[in-house]
Amino acid sequence: MLKIFVFCLVALTYFSSSNGNVVAPRTCGGRVFVDKPIVIDAPIHDDCIWEFQTKDDRILLFTLVDGNLKEAQEFFKIHDGLDSESPILLVENQKILERSRKDLPASVYTTQSTASVRFTKAPTSNLKLKIEKAVNCPANVGAQxxxxxxxxxxxxxxxxxxxxxxxxxxxxxxxxxxxxxxxxxxxxxxxxxxxxxxxxxxxxxxxxxxxxxxxxxxxxxxxxxxxxxxxxxxxxxxxxxxxxxxxxxxxxxxxxxxxxxxxxxxxxx
Structure with missing residues (x-):
């Protein structure tokens, strides 16, 4: 029983990387509160579910550490909420505000403080997904x-x-x-x-x-x-x-x- 407890404790521990991100060990799923940026590796097998939550007045941002986020979507689904029936968020459906920088990396934003990532198949290369706390950016806040x-x-x-x-x-x-x-x-x-x-x-x-x-x-x-x-x-x-x-x-x-x-x-x- 003690050995099982120690293994679980290690699996749920996160490590700080040199760039300030918190890096999760290569595990299959888990539940994480996001305050500092989190980086997770894609699992080596299918059907892994990660659940994320941040402060109630903030939203979640997903980017890829390296590579093309739009192409990587074949390996996972990002849900706008924790439920499996929550809407799936796609890069191509994200609205880019007129005044936003056009050179920013491809991103997926939630509309609320929770999200889940469901890996449907294991990628052929090492895929690192970055999750951050972000401010909701409205289209406008009134006239003019x-x-x-x-x-x-x-x-x-x-x-x-x-x-x-x-x-x-x-x-x-x-x-x-x-x-x-x-x-x-x-x-x-x-x-x-x-x-x-x-x-x-x-x-x-x-x-x-x-x-x-x-x-x-x-x-x-x-x-x-x-x-x-x-x-x-x-x-x-x-x-x-x-x-x-x-x-x-x-x-x-x-x-x-x-x-x-x-x-x-x-x-x-």
Whole structure:
């Protein structure tokens, strides 16, 4: 009995790989809660069932570590839920939002927080399926809005072209379960600029308080981190910051928080 218990314990243990993913040993099925990315190997025999669950307000994302996910679907079925009668999700049926990056890897998203993968036959090569927690990315969040997977496969950004004060824009972001933009890198800022072009002044969550510029959404100061002030900025015009996307030069401008501007909301897994 002790030997059986030890074997089961090992079979249900997951290991961290060098790239931060959690790698499951080569077992036939199991039930996993997904917080960090999980990588599973295809089983060496048929009829294996994996069940996955993540946080209630998040969805699940499936990609292939290497290879073509669409071609690999002949070996397994991804169900949108835990029941065997739940709808089967296919790469070719996934809706790609207009503003999403076209160079992102082929992916399958659930519409809820649970999913099951049923391997129908063993693949001839080593197939690794990656499962991640993701943000649901809506087609839009109201009139004059656009959403998309602008930066990566798990996050979502929504541009709101309705001009409001910074405080009101923060409320709009909160109402859809997102938060106002907090930039962490030049890459992130460039991808947002590429997605929505010039001509807008998107509010961010960067605000001045007690001598510091702080991303209110993440409570992280910009001191020692990424910043991209426009030439001559900040100039004391106000305690809130918008992206200077009116021209191709870009950068950040401080402004009165009451000034009506567009905004970008983001959702992170």
């Amino acid at each position: 809005t656009e959403c998309g997977r602008i930066v990566d496969t798990t996050s979502c950004y929504c541009a709101d072209y309705n001009k409001r004060s910074q405080t009101d824009q923060k409320t709009v972001c909160s109402n859809i379960g997102f938060y106002m933009l907090a930039l962490e890198s030049r890459t992130e800022e460039d991808l947002i600029a590429f997605a929505w072009g010039t001509g807008f002044q998107f509010w961010t969550s960067l605000s001045y308080s007690n001598g510091y510029w702080i991303w209110e959404s993440t409570n992280v100061p910009i001191n020692g981190g990424y910043f991209n002030w426009a030439i001559g900025q900040p100039d004391g015009s106000g305690n809130c910051v918008h992206l200077n996307a009116v021209t191709s030069k870009g950068g950040w401008n401080d402004d009165s928080c009451a000034t009506p501007h567009e905004a970008v909301c983001e959702g992170q897994p």
